[in-house]
Amino acid sequence: MSDSAKVLVCDKCLRAGCWYGEFMCDGAGSAGRKIMTIGQLQALPDDGNREHQDYWSDKKMIEVYGDASREFRSYPPNPSRFHGAA
Numbered sequence: 001m002s003d004s005a006k007v008l009v010c011d012k013c014l015r016a017g018c019w020y021g022e023f024m025c026d027g028a029g030s031a032g033r034k035i036m037t038i039g040q041l042q043a044l045p046d047d048g049n050r051e052h053q054d055y056w057s058d059k060k061m062i063e064v065y066g067d068a069s070r071e072f073r074s075y076p077p078n079p080s081r082f083h084g085a086a
Contacts, residue, residue: 007037010027010032017055
């Protein structure tokens, strides 16, 4: 995984797993999305509640986004292709 690879996260908790719908945060109902790099996610303070990096892996991106994951990783895609985001 490259530090510059992009990951779509919940804008409330900054976790990809929440945005994917696996482990929803308390603010998920009104949350939006945010594009962050792996480097930015790794730089977040570790308060003992930080998400494991497996959620940012190429394997996970392909599992969630399918073939479109390559498009997402290389350039911010058309957001409507990813979870119906506006």
